[in-house]
Amino acid sequence: MERKLMIAPSVGCCDLFHVEEQVRVINENSDFLHMDIKDGVYVPSFGIGPDYLHYLNTHVKELKPMDAHLMVKNPQQYLKTFADAGASFITPHTDCIEGDAFVTIRKIKELGCKAGVALSPSVPLSTIEYYLPLLDKVTIMIVDPGIAGQPVDPQMFVKIRQLAKIREERGLDFLIEADGSMNKELYRPLYEAGADIVVLGPPALWNKSDDFERAWDIMEAELAVELEGAERQI
Numbered sequence: 711m712e713r714k715l716m717i718a719p720s721v722g723c724c725d726l727f728h729v730e731e732q733v734r735v736i737n738e739n740s741d742f743l744h745m746d747i748k749d750g751v752y753v754p755s756f757g758i759g760p761d762y763l764h765y766l767n768t769h770v771k772e773l774k775p776m777d778a779h780l781m782v783k784n785p786q787q788y789l790k791t792f793a794d795a796g797a798s799f800i801t802p803h804t805d806c807i808e809g810d811a812f813v814t815i816r817k818i819k820e821l822g823c824k825a826g827v828a829l830s831p832s833v834p835l836s837t838i839e840y841y842l843p844l845l846d847k848v849t850i851m852i853v854d855p856g857i858a859g860q861p862v863d864p865q866m867f868v869k870i871r872q873l874a875k876i877r878e879e880r881g882l883d884f885l886i887e888a889d890g891s892m893n894k895e896l897y898r899p900l901y902e903a904g905a906d907i908v909v910l911g912p913p914a915l916w917n918k919s920d921d922f923e924r925a926w927d928i929m930e931a932e933l934a935v936e937l938e939g940a941e942r943q944i
Contacts, residue, residue, distance in 0.1 A: 715897060715937060716741035716907040718777060718887065722758040723912055732922045733770065739926060742775050744909045745797070749782040752806065753856020757781070760795040767796030777801055779828060781855050786814055793821035801826030801849055804837050815844045828889070830855055831863055835873055845884045848873060853890035862891050867903045874904025894932040898940050
C-alpha cells in the first residue's frame with residue numbers, strides 16, 4: 711500500500727490574532743505540527759520557543775505530534791527543555807551536533823522523544839551515514855534554513871532520492887521530510903523522490919486565502935491534484 715505524503719504545517723506562521731482558530735484546523739487535519747525554533751544566531755531570524763509548545767501541549771486535546779526543529783547554535787542545551795514542553799520529535803541540525811552526534815541522539819531518546827536531524831543544502835548525506843540507524847526522521851532542507859523567499863535547488867530532489875535509496879538498501883525505517891519554500895509545484899517531485907513529509911509555510915498554506923479554512927481546503931485540493939497518478943520512485 712502506498713504511503714501518502716504527510717503534511718506538517720509550521721505552526722509559528724499562525725496569525726497571532728487567530729491562533730486558536732488556525733491551530734484547531736491544523737491539529738484536526740495535519741499529520742505533524744512543525745515547530746521552528748530559531749535563535750537569531752545559527753539562523754538570522756527568530757521563531758517560537760518552548761512556552762509555545764508547552765501551552766499547546768496543555769490546552770489542546772488530542773494534540774498531533776510536535777516536531778521541535780532546533781535551528782539553534784547549541785541544541786544540546788535545550789533537549790530537556792523541549793522534551794518537557796511536549797515535543798514528540800526533536801530535530802537539531804547536523805552541523806551543530808557533529809562533535810557529539812551519538813550522545814545527542816541517545817539523549818533525545820532517553821528523554822522519551824523521537825530523534826531527527828536536519829541537513830542544510832550544503833551538508834552531504836555522508837555526514838549522517840554512521841548514525842542513520844538511530845534516527846526516526848531526517849529533514850532535508852531544500853533551501854538554506856531561516857531565510858524566507860529562496861528558490862529551491864533541484865539538486866535537493868537528487869539528495870532525497872539518494873537518501874530514500876540508502877533507506878531501502880539498509881532496511882531502515884526513518885521518515886524523510888522536506889522543508890523550505892514549499893509550494894504546490896514541489897509536492898509531486900518530492901513525493902516521487904521519496905519524501906514522506908512536507909513542511910508547509912505561508913506560500914503553501916496561509917497565503918492561499920484570508921479565510922484560513924478556505925486556505926486549508928485550497929492546499930488540500932492542490933496536494934490531491936499534484937499527487938494524482940504520482941509514483942514513488944527510488
